[in-house]
Amino acid sequence: MIEISVDSLLVKAGRKTLLKIDHLVLSSSNIYGIVGPNGSGKSTFLKVLSGVTDSYSGNIGINGLNLRVNKLSLSKKMGNLIENPSFYPYSTPMEYITFQAEMRSGRKMENLKQPEDILLKVGLSAKKNERIGVFSTGELKRLGIASAFVGDPEIILLDEPTENLDIFGKDLIHDLLNEYVKLENKILIVTSHDLPFVEKVCNEIFFLKNGYMSGPMELKIITRTTVYFHENITEKTIPVELNVIHRGENFLTVMGDFNLLLDYALKNGLRIKKIETDNPLSKKYKEIFSD
Amino acid sequence: MIYRFLRLIKYYLVYSFRSRSFVFMALLNVFISILILLVMSSSGTLLKSFVPGNIKQIELPTFLRERVYNFQWANILIYIPILSAAFFGSTAIPYEYERGTIYNLYSLPITRFQFVLSRVMGATILSFLSTLIIVGFQFFSVAIYFRRMPDDTFVFYVLLLLLVTFSDVTMAVAISTFFKNSGHSAIAFLIVYLVIFNIFSLVGTDAGIIPAIFIKTNADRVLYGIFLNSDPYFLTYSFSLSPLPENTILFISSILLFYSFTSILIAYGVTMLRREYR
Numbered sequence: 001m002i003e004i005s006v007d008s009l010l011v012k013a014g015r016k017t018l019l020k021i022d023h024l025v026l027s028s029s030n031i032y033g034i035v036g037p038n039g040s041g042k043s044t045f046l047k048v049l050s051g052v053t054d055s056y057s058g059n060i061g062i063n064g065l066n067l068r069v070n071k072l073s074l075s076k077k078m079g080n081l082i083e084n085p086s087f088y089p090y091s092t093p094m095e096y097i098t099f100q101a102e103m104r105s106g107r108k109m110e111n112l113k114q115p116e117d118i119l120l121k122v123g124l125s126a127k128k129n130e131r132i133g134v135f136s137t138g139e140l141k142r143l144g145i146a147s148a149f150v151g152d153p154e155i156i157l158l159d160e161p162t163e164n165l166d167i168f169g170k171d172l173i174h175d176l177l178n179e180y181v182k183l184e185n186k187i188l189i190v191t192s193h194d195l196p197f198v199e200k201v202c203n204e205i206f207f208l209k210n211g212y213m214s215g216p217m218e219l220k221i222i223t224r225t226t227v228y229f230h231e232n233i234t235e236k237t238i239p240v241e242l243n244v245i246h247r248g249e250n251f252l253t254v255m256g257d258f259n260l261l262l263d264y265a266l267k268n269g270l271r272i273k274k275i276e277t278d279n280p281l282s283k284k285y286k287e288i289f290s291d
Numbered sequence: 292m293i294y295r296f297l298r299l300i301k302y303y304l305v306y307s308f309r310s311r312s313f314v315f316m317a318l319l320n321v322f323i324s325i326l327i328l329l330v331m332s333s334s335g336t337l338l339k340s341f342v343p344g345n346i347k348q349i350e351l352p353t354f355l356r357e358r359v360y361n362f363q364w365a366n367i368l369i370y371i372p373i374l375s376a377a378f379f380g381s382t383a384i385p386y387e388y389e390r391g392t393i394y395n396l397y398s399l400p401i402t403r404f405q406f407v408l409s410r411v412m413g414a415t416i417l418s419f420l421s422t423l424i425i426v427g428f429q430f431f432s433v434a435i436y437f438r439r440m441p442d443d444t445f446v447f448y449v450l451l452l453l454l455v456t457f458s459d460v461t462m463a464v465a466i467s468t469f470f471k472n473s474g475h476s477a478i479a480f481l482i483v484y485l486v487i488f489n490i491f492s493l494v495g496t497d498a499g500i501i502p503a504i505f506i507k508t509n510a511d512r513v514l515y516g517i518f519l520n521s522d523p524y525f526l527t528y529s530f531s532l533s534p535l536p537e538n539t540i541l542f543i544s545s546i547l548l549f550y551s552f553t554s555i556l557i558a559y560g561v562t563m564l565r566r567e568y569r
Binding site for chain 1: 292294295298299302305306307309310390392393394395397398399400401402
C-alpha cells in the first residue's frame with residue numbers, strides 16, 4: 001500500500017500563490033486525475049511531487065517519509081513525465097530508456113528486455129535505435145511516457161500524457177495505464193486538458209483553480225451519447241444490449257460505450273446525422289471554471 | 292551513488308560525442324592543426340622576405356627552429372581551452388533548460404551537486420579531447436620536422452593543459468548557472484574572462500588590492516608562457532618547461548585549482564537557489 005499525503009502545501013512565486021493544498025491523501029491502487037485551466041498549478045503540483053523543486057512550504061509524505069528529506073530514496077520509486085517531453089536529439093530511445101532505468105535502479109541493466117517491452121507497448125519498438133532528433137511530437141510523447149513507466153516505479157506522474165497523440169496513441173496509453181494500475185501498490189497521477197481521456201481512465205478527479213484544489217469527484221456517472229439519424233426510427237426494434245436510456249423520433253441516447261449502437265446503425269442501413277456526447281466531467285469543469 | 296554519477300557523465304558524453312557541436316569543434320581543431328603545419332612548412336619563405344639580397348635558402352639553427360615551432364603551435368593552442376570551455380562548459384547546463392530535459396534530470400535520484408559535477412567533468416573531458424587533437428598533431432609534427440620524439444616533459448605539458456582546461460570549464464559552468472540560454476552564457480563567460488578579469492587586474496593591481504598573479508587570466512598567462520617556452524635564455528627543445536621554478540608552477544596550479552573549486556561551489560549554490568516552477 002502506497003500513500004501520498006499532502007499537508008498545508010503552499011508554493012509561491014513572489015507574492016503570487018501558485019499552489020495551495022490544505023490536505024490531500026492519495027492511495028494505491030488508483031488513477032487520479034487533476035484538471036484545471038492553463039496556469040492553475042497542475043504542472044507545479046507534479047514538479048513538487050517529483051522533487052524537481054523543493055521551494056515550497058508544508059509537508060509531503062510518501063508512506064510516512066518526508067519527500068524533502070528523503071528525496072533521493074523516494075525518487076527511485078517515481079516515474080514521471082513533466083512538461084513537454086524533451087530528449088537529447090543524438091540519443092536513441094533504447095539508450096534513453098536504459099539510462100532512465102539504470103539511474104532509478106542504481107545498477108547496470110544486464111537484461112534489456114524491460115526497456116524493449118516498454119518501447120513495444122508505446123509503439124516505438126521499430127524505432128528503438130533511431131535518432132530521437134527525427135521523431136515527431138507524438139512519438140516524443142510516447143517515448144516520454146515509456147520513460148515514466150520503465151524501472152517499475154510505484155508512483156507515476158504524467159503531465160498531459162495525451163497531448164499530441166493520435167487516436168491509436170491514446171488507446172495505447174489508456175491500455176498501459178489500466179494495465180499498470182491493476183498491479184498492486186501503484187499510484188498514477190495524471191494532469192490533462194483532455195477531459196474525455198481523464199474521465200475514461202481516472203477513478204477520482206481533482207480540480208485546480210488558481211492554485212487551489214477542490215474535489216475529489218468520483219466518476220460514477222458514465223458518459224451519455226446521443227446519436228441522431230436521418231431516418232425515422234420509431235418503428236425500429238432496439239436491442240436491449242445497446243443500453244438505450246432515451247429514444248426519440250430520429251435519435252437514441254445510450255450509456256457508456258456507443259460502438260454497439262454504431263454497429264446497429266450500420267447493419268440496419270441507418271445514416272448518422274450527428275453524435276452528441278454528454279460528458280459529466282465537462283459539465284462539472286464548466287461549472288467550476290466558467291467565471 | 293557513484294554508479295549513478297558515472298552513468299550521468301557517460302550518457303552526457305555519449306550524446307555529446309555525436310552532437311554537431313563536438314564534431315564541429317573537432318573538425319575545427321583538425322583544420323587549425325593543418326593550417327599550422329602549412330605555416331610551418333612555409334616559414335622559411337616568410338623568413339627570406341626579411342633578409343636583404345638574393346639569398347636562395349636560409350638554414351636556421353636548430354634552437355631557433357625549435358623556438359619558431361613552439362611559438363607557432365602554442366600561440367594558437369592557448370586559445371583552444373577558452374573556446375572549448377565557452378563551447379562545452381557554458382552550454383552544459385543551459386542546454387538542459389533550453390531542451391527542457393532539466394526537469395527529468397532533477398527528478399532522478401541524484402543530488403544537485405552530482406548533477407553540477409557531472410556536467411563539469413563531462414564538459415572538461417569534451418574540451419580536453421578536442422584540445423588534444425591539436426596536441427596530437429603537434430606531437431607528430433615533431434617527428435616530421437625534427438626527426439625525433441618529444442622529450443619527457445611532454446607529459447607535464449599535457450597535464451598543465453588539462454589543468455587550464457579544467458579551470459576554464461569550471462568557470463564557464465559557474466557563469467552558465469545564471470543563465471537559461473546557452474548562447475548568453477557563452478558570451479557572458481567570454482566577457483568575464485577577456486574583459487572583466489583584465490579590468491580587475493589593472494584596477495586591482497594598480498590600487499594594490501590584489502597581486503596580479505591572483506587574477507585568473509594572469510595565472511593562465513604564466514602557464515601559457517611555459518607552453519610558448521618564451522624565455523629567450525632557455526632555448527632547449529620544445530615541450531621543455533620554461534625556467535620557472537617548480538614552486539612557482541605549483542603556486543600557479545594551486546591558484547587555478549582554487550578558482551576551479553570556487554567555481555564548482557558557485558555553480559552548486561546557484562543551482563540550489565534556483566526555483567524550477569516554470
